[in-house]
Amino acid sequence: MQGKLVLSRNLSNNLQSENMSQIYKNQQIVDHYDTLGKLSKSDQVFVKWVNKDNGEVLLFTPQPVNPQSDQNWVSYAPPDGWKPGEYAIQYFQVDDKLTPIAQADYTIGQVLD
Template sequence: MPWVMGILCFGLGYFVASSKSESVPPVRESRQDIAVENFIQRIQQKVQIQPENQLALQQQLKNQKVQINSVIESATPEQINTYLDQTFPGYDLSSIQNKRVFAKRLVSEFVDAKNDANEVLAGQASVTTQQQYLAGDVLPRQIYAGQQLFAHFDTLGKVSNNEQVFIRWSNQSTGEVLFFMPQRVSSNREQNWVSFNPVQGWKASTYDVKYYQLNDQLNPIAQVSFTIDQVID
């Protein structure tokens, strides 16, 4: 579940901090899967939520947003660095100057999980079935359940081109976050793309995609919403 790793790590930190009277298995820093496993166990113990129920997990985290942010605020820089390193192994986070602010933005964007139609963004985005971007190309309303879709974004020369961006794919109709991770892109092009298809397959619904700069504030670059009318098995 790469899209949820960041929030799970901070969620784990909250539940460990708020449950001092209970025995919590230690989290080995080299194994982010152990952190996630412990988090899920903690959720189950407290509210009997099944780990496969992603929407329930999101709602639980949303309900605890204030407390989780409080834990982030009180965490040491070393603890925050550990959380982020466990969450995004292999990614360069050196451009993030204030990781505490970044961590809070991660929580906020994950639990809110929706595009703001009134937000004015510097770039543009679109979703198609092709890796090659063609102006005017429109996503068909009928696609295969496991079809790979390509979210293209263009900075229009208004946003600095870095080698990494942050991206969120979510189901607008249900609020479920499908993907929430940094992604590597080409730093010498204004136009880039990130491809994705859900493990459980697409469903007839409306979806949101949003690109952010990988910086302290996760400043938005571009966003787009698209609708799938029919899914072919």
């Protein structure tokens, strides 16, 4: 991976990951990524969000981002809410190879109502 990916509960983030072990059922998780200036800028990225426990792909779609910045973000919450488990997020460049940008894994231990 050529970039950095961190998770938070809001848009304000200094590129430090927050602990996601407890989260509200319908809480948006915000993924902030930084290409560290190593990749060409684009107006969209491909995001893949997976529940590692059951292999369910929660999100696999291009998302718009600011092409003028190395740092961008995408937020997501599953339509039926979060469930405890292991999750993985991967970002890819929208190119013919789907070049990996960054990835992160996290665990939700408790879902709050």
